[in-house]
Amino acid sequence: MTRFIVPLVAFAILIPVLMIGLTRNPNELPSPLLQKPAPVFELPSLTEPDERVGSATYANQIALVNVWATWCPGCRQEHGFLLELAAEGSVPIFGLNWRDNRSDALRWLQALGDPYIASAFDEDGRVGIDWGVYGAPETFLISADGIVIHKHIAPLTREIWERDFVPLIAEQGGSN
Amino acid sequence: MIPEIGHFALILALSLALCQGILPLIGAQRNDAAMMAVARTAAMGQFFFVAFAFGCLTWAFVQSDFSVEYVASHSQLALPTVYKISAVWGAHEGSLLLWVLLMSAWTVAVGKFSRDLPEAFSARVIGVLGLLSTGFLLFTLLTSNPFIRLSPAPPDGADLNPLLQDPGLAIHPPILYAGYVGFSVAFAFAIAAMLSGNLDQKWARWTRPWTTAAWLFLTIGIALGSWWAYYELGWGGWWFWDPVENASFMPWLIGTALIHSLAVTEKRGLFKSWTLLLAITAFSLSLLGTFLVRSGILVSVHAFATDPTRGFFILAFLGIVILGALALYAWRAPQLDSAAGFHPLSRETFLLLNNVLLVIAAALVFLGTLAPLVIEVMNAGKISVGPPWFELAFSIPMIPLVILMGVGMHSAWRTQEAAPLGRRLRVPALLAVAAGLLIPGFFYGRFGVLVSVGTAAAFWIIAASLIEPIRSWRRKPGMSRSVLGMSVAHFGVGLFVLGVTIVSAFNIESDQALSPGNAVDIAGYRFELRELRDVEGPNYSAIEGLIEIRRNGEFVGAVRPQKRQYLVQQNWMTEAGILTLWNQDLFVALGDQLGNDTWSVRIQYKPMIRFIWLGALVMALGGLIATTDRRYRVRARADEALGTEVAESA
Numbered sequence: 166m167t168r169f170i171v172p173l174v175a176f177a178i179l180i181p182v183l184m185i186g187l188t189r190n191p192n193e194l195p196s197p198l199l200q201k202p203a204p205v206f207e208l209p210s211l212t213e214p215d216e217r218v219g220s221a222t223y224a225n226q227i228a229l230v231n232v233w234a235t236w237c238p239g240c241r242q243e244h245g246f247l248l249e250l251a252a253e254g255s256v257p258i259f260g261l262n263w264r265d266n267r268s269d270a271l272r273w274l275q276a277l278g279d280p281y282i283a284s285a286f287d288e289d290g291r292v293g294i295d296w297g298v299y300g301a302p303e304t305f306l307i308s309a310d311g312i313v314i315h316k317h318i319a320p321l322t323r324e325i326w327e328r329d330f331v332p333l334i335a336e337q338g339g340s341n
Numbered sequence: 342m343i344p345e346i347g348h349f350a351l352i353l354a355l356s357l358a359l360c361q362g363i364l365p366l367i368g369a370q371r372n373d374a375a376m377m378a379v380a381r382t383a384a385m386g387q388f389f390f391v392a393f394a395f396g397c398l399t400w401a402f403v404q405s406d407f408s409v410e411y412v413a414s415h416s417q418l419a420l421p422t423v424y425k426i427s428a429v430w431g432a433h434e435g436s437l438l439l440w441v442l443l444m445s446a447w448t449v450a451v452g453k454f455s456r457d458l459p460e461a462f463s464a465r466v467i468g469v470l471g472l473l474s475t476g477f478l479l480f481t482l483l484t485s486n487p488f489i490r491l492s493p494a495p496p497d498g499a500d501l502n503p504l505l506q507d508p509g510l511a512i513h514p515p516i517l518y519a520g521y522v523g524f525s526v527a528f529a530f531a532i533a534a535m536l537s538g539n540l541d542q543k544w545a546r547w548t549r550p551w552t553t554a555a556w557l558f559l560t561i562g563i564a565l566g567s568w569w570a571y572y573e574l575g576w577g578g579w580w581f582w583d584p585v586e587n588a589s590f591m592p593w594l595i596g597t598a599l600i601h602s603l604a605v606t607e608k609r610g611l612f613k614s615w616t617l618l619l620a621i622t623a624f625s626l627s628l629l630g631t632f633l634v635r636s637g638i639l640v641s642v643h644a645f646a647t648d649p650t651r652g653f654f655i656l657a658f659l660g661i662v663i664l665g666a667l668a669l670y671a672w673r674a675p676q677l678d679s680a681a682g683f684h685p686l687s688r689e690t691f692l693l694l695n696n697v698l699l700v701i702a703a704a705l706v707f708l709g710t711l712a713p714l715v716i717e718v719m720n721a722g723k724i725s726v727g728p729p730w731f732e733l734a735f736s737i738p739m740i741p742l743v744i745l746m747g748v749g750m751h752s753a754w755r756t757q758e759a760a761p762l763g764r765r766l767r768v769p770a771l772l773a774v775a776a777g778l779l780i781p782g783f784f785y786g787r788f789g790v791l792v793s794v795g796t797a798a799a800f801w802i803i804a805a806s807l808i809e810p811i812r813s814w815r816r817k818p819g820m821s822r823s824v825l826g827m828s829v830a831h832f833g834v835g836l837f838v839l840g841v842t843i844v845s846a847f848n849i850e851s852d853q854a855l856s857p858g859n860a861v862d863i864a865g866y867r868f869e870l871r872e873l874r875d876v877e878g879p880n881y882s883a884i885e886g887l888i889e890i891r892r893n894g895e896f897v898g899a900v901r902p903q904k905r906q907y908l909v910q911q912n913w914m915t916e917a918g919i920l921t922l923w924n925q926d927l928f929v930a931l932g933d934q935l936g937n938d939t940w941s942v943r944i945q946y947k948p949m950i951r952f953i954w955l956g957a958l959v960m961a962l963g964g965l966i967a968t969t970d971r972r973y974r975v976r977a978r979a980d981e982a983l984g985t986e987v988a989e990s991a
Contacts, residue, residue, distance in 0.1 A: 173667035185718045187652040
């Protein structure tokens with residue numbers, strides 16, 4: 166009576182497919198910027214409205230560009246990890262405060278701590294468009310010669326950091 | 342303090358679910374009355390504590406207790422109270438709690454209405470449901486605890502996703518879940534039958550009302566979801582073949598097949614192993630749908646916050662439940678099957694065809710939903726399967742299904758003579774052909790093969806499902822509820838087919854740039870933008886257009902579409918203005934601001950679109966009528982003779 170075993174076998178075949186599928190991220194759309202020079206920009210600083218900050222601020226070193234906003238719950242989620250990362254001091258983190266409200270953003274940094282070497286204030290989201298930002302949080306890894314070497318959508322965690330970012334940074338360090 | 346009490350109540354519920362899942366099953370195996378007696382009490386207790394936990398979470402929302410992380414992420418002070426309550430199930434953790442609550446409610450209902458069933462059988466059913474509850478409670482407590490605290494508590498919350506701030510969506514999940522979870526009862530009946538090695542016609546009669554009840558909730562839930570997508574997403578579409586929609590549609594298709602196959606098992610004692618397999622599959626697909634939605638494995642507009650740990654947990658649970666059930670099936674089903682013949686022209690044949698076609702339809706949807714995943718896993722790149730594929734693939738089994746339905750309803754069990762069947766169906770057939778030829782051209786001014794076939798099919802079912810009620814009304818009142826329910830549900834299918842056919846053939850869609858004072862003519866109506874004004878809602882601000890609609894100079898109505906900006910999450914929402922007449926919708930949505938006072942306005946004329954949801958509701962009504970049939974309530978004693986029941990033709 167083999168026909169009664171067919172459903173069991175069919176489902177058993179499906180399980181590994183689902184299992185592998187779980188380890189993939191369907192939102193991981195390849196960024197058109199990947200392996201290309203990161204867009205150059207200059208914006209008012211969030212903390213010092215008279216100063217201008219931008220791609221020059223973090224040039225000539227491996228850096229993270231983190232897109233954040235106070236209205237984004239995912240940003241709150243990853244904030245703790247960003248603070249840890251900043252404390253370790255391995256890679257400078259540049260913040261792009263995207264489509265936000267200045268006083269809210271300043272209050273946020275004051276209340277939760279400021280992991281950024283500087284935050285640019287992208288009020289109308291123009292720079293976000295150049296960078297192909299879909300939503301916050303997004304984090305870009307920029308090489309010393311200004312190339313986008315990795316893009317991560319969704320909150321950053323220690324696990325993702327160790328898995329996706331650390332090897333790339335080590336590779337960069339080796340080739341320099 | 343309240344959230345901690347809620348958390349504790351959930352832990353108590355888990356321990357009771359474990360008792361409910363283990364003791365009665367052992368008791369039934371050993372014929373130990375004391376152990377079996379645990380079933381109902383444990384189920385009641387589990388329900389009580391889950392309901393209590395649910396109440397605690399609701400309380401945290403109503404009180405805006407932002408020290409609870411889940412509340413802080415999905416509510417806000419200015420949120421209207423009704424949405425504070427519906428926000429409880431507005432995201433993953435709370436909706437899972439709702440799932441557990443509904444599952445324990447179904448269990449209590451089974452316990453209450455199964456008093457006449459053999460003790461060992463109901464103990465097994467409640468036991469299986471207890472094991473399923475245990476899995477979901479563990480899932481909630483280990484990966485998705487809604488009671489986790491947030492310190493320091495933020496002064497205000499992040500607000501509920503504005504898409505969900507809508508009455509349609511507030512009630513859609515509870516009803517949809519009631520359907521999903523309801524299939525667990527049919528599943529438990531199937532497992533219990535296989536464990537006891539005893540599957541007879543009485544079993545099918547016990548299972549039928551539960552299956553139909555779950556199916557009717559699922560039908561209403563899906564219809565509500567579709568209606569919500571129609572007016573809230575602002576595109577005017579009513580079905581998108583999105584993975585999450587498909588996840589609810591696959592169990593519906595299999596559940597529909599199950600209802601029909603159960604009819605054969607009850608009346609004729611046939612299709613036993615097939616019925617078991619469908620009962621297992623319907624619930625398995627509900628579980629698979631949960632997995633797809635909550636693991637983030639597929640991209641969807643509906644996707645919940647995703648987390649791979651959750652995905653692995655559900656996958657493990659899914660694996661245990663489904664593999665276990667299918668292994669039991671492979672072992673026990675061969676002994677349960679009975680081989681009895683039936684004539685090629687008989688109701689059995691048509692129900693068999695119904696099952697085959699519905700299963701093919703479900704398989705096609707399954708294929709389209711999982712194909713992107715499979716292809717990605719094989720490293721062959723990323724693809725997405727779009728609505729055109731689904732529409733074509735789905736219509737292949739559906740057209741014959743709809744045509745056979747009319748004949749099947751009027752065929753007798755065992756064997757049917759062709760001549761009287763032909764005489765009986767002559768009027769519906771003539772009516773269908775006439776409608777198919779005349780209606781598209783006469784009312785809508787255009788012919789087409791598809792639209793004629795669709796209209797003819799719709800009138801064919803509508804007329805065929807009216808024959809029986811009309812006959813019994815004229816000659817012998819007292820048609821059984823089962824027959825009436827079947828006729829009503831099939832009548833609903835006809836309305837649905839009519840709506841789908843007409844709206845897809847004659848829908849008119851037009852994007853216009855309008856400033857106040859401008860007017861455009863579409864589908865015989867004149868749409869005039871009278872004014873634009875700012876509107877303040879409780880937690881949003883909006884721009885509202887006033888559009889007056891006239892036909893031949895005569896005022897028909899006015900709509901007020903809005904473009905809302907929600908203040909906390911800062912996203913824009915389109916609130917369409919819809920003027921509903923009985924046979925058409927005029928749908929107006931604001932697009933983008935083009936100039937100072939100029940907006941792009943999307944205007945759509947949607948004939949017969951209400952028939953889609955009306956049809957679904959009528960189907961559900963048919964299900965409701967059928968579940969209230971007397972014979973399900975008559976004491977189902979183990980020794981009851983079934984002779985008279987078999988003779989009846991339902």
